[in-house]
Amino acid sequence: MLRKVAVTLNARMTANNVANAPSVDVIVYALSIIWNTTSITLFSLILGWLTGELFRTFLFIIIFATIRFLTGGYHLKSGTFCIIVSTAAMSSLPHIHLDNHMLWVYGGTVFSLIMVLLFAPANYDKYARISPKHYPLLKIISSCIVASNLLFVSDLLAVAFTVQAVLLPFKERG
Secondary structure: OHHHHHHHHHHHHHHOOOOOOOOHHHHHHHHHHHHHHHHHHHHHHHHHHHOOOHHHHHHHHHHHHHHHHHHEOOOOOOHHHHHHHHHHHHHHHHHOOOOOOHHHHHHHHHHHHHHHHHHOOEOHHHHOOOOHHHHHHHHHHHHHHHHOHHHHOOHHHHHHHHHHHHHOOOOOOO
16 A cells, blocks of 8 residues: 555656655655554554543653654564554553552663663664764763653653663664
């Protein structure tokens, strides 16, 4: 389906003499990113609404997407598998409440901070178009964001940061 849309878009751009029109493969890649992100967000928000955790799910998606953008991490090979796994995570993790377990909030935050300092940004050479000269700045910003939870003491932040931290040391192949 995405390929058909990409072929049509490419043909229209070419017919309209668009300078440097992207190839069909580039358009398919861009559309797949948009499709995955939109699907994960919508499915997760619907599940959050159905389970009574819409606001926490929304916040979790924003928090996780932000820290994921700054730190990188492991990517699944299949778009469909990514949608399934990410939707399961984005819609179930906001249900974890650590309000009465401050040791877990602090522990998860410190663990995440250590992982970010050691491994972030991870796998940017495979998926991002950010120059390696900016990697130290990304590490500093993401470390500050994670460390801020030592002041906020948010269970939602701790869970989001911890899950993302676990994904950092895995290296992409190829």
